[in-house]
Amino acid sequence: MKKFYLVLVLPLLITACKPKGQGSAPKTDSVAYAYSIPKPDNWTIDTNTTDTKTTLNALKAYETGDTARLRTYLTDTVAFNYDGGKFKGPIKEFLTNCKMSTDSGRKLSIKMTDWEPVISKDGKEKWVTLWYTETETDSKGKVDSIADVNDILFKNSKIVRIDEYKRSLKP
Numbered sequence: 117m118k119k120f121y122l123v124l125v126l127p128l129l130i131t132a133c134k135p136k137g138q139g140s141a142p143k144t145d146s147v148a149y150a151y152s153i154p155k156p157d158n159w160t161i162d163t164n165t166t167d168t169k170t171t172l173n174a175l176k177a178y179e180t181g182d183t184a185r186l187r188t189y190l191t192d193t194v195a196f197n198y199d200g201g202k203f204k205g206p207i208k209e210f211l212t213n214c215k216m217s218t219d220s221g222r223k224l225s226i227k228m229t230d231w232e233p234v235i236s237k238d239g240k241e242k243w244v245t246l247w248y249t250e251t252e253t254d255s256k257g258k259v260d261s262i263a264d265v266n267d268i269l270f271k272n273s274k275i276v277r278i279d280e281y282k283r284s285l286k287p
Contacts, residue, residue, distance in 0.1 A: 161233065167268075173189060175246065178224075183214055195276065196280070199280070222255065226248050228247075230247045232244070232245045245267050245268070247264070249261055250282075262282045
């Protein structure tokens, strides 16, 4: 009787131990999307933390008004695209604009929500996206907050472009 059970259990053990995917063709994505893009699934998470650290340090320098420190994280020419406008020019002019906004007597506070570093599969593009809340207190004590998303492009471990999207948190 024991030999009979062994004969029944042996095929189950063999099929259970067979590696997955053996004997079947790889599955292809057959989802029909409403739109198509030239390079689907082109991005992977960047596990190198250098660009994320640079991004967060640059934002902290901006928050504290330290344009000398902010300069160390940027390329010589910076592109800054924001709601309602754009800037592309030398770092000196970009930092002058940053300094003017921090010299207006306002206090800035940033509460980070999340970040995600990505790299293109060909390794040619590296981006870090930040999600945070920016709270500003003006010289008269008026407080205003916005939700902010920044997409930051890197070249040679320096920030070359910032795309900024803001949403007012006023009710």
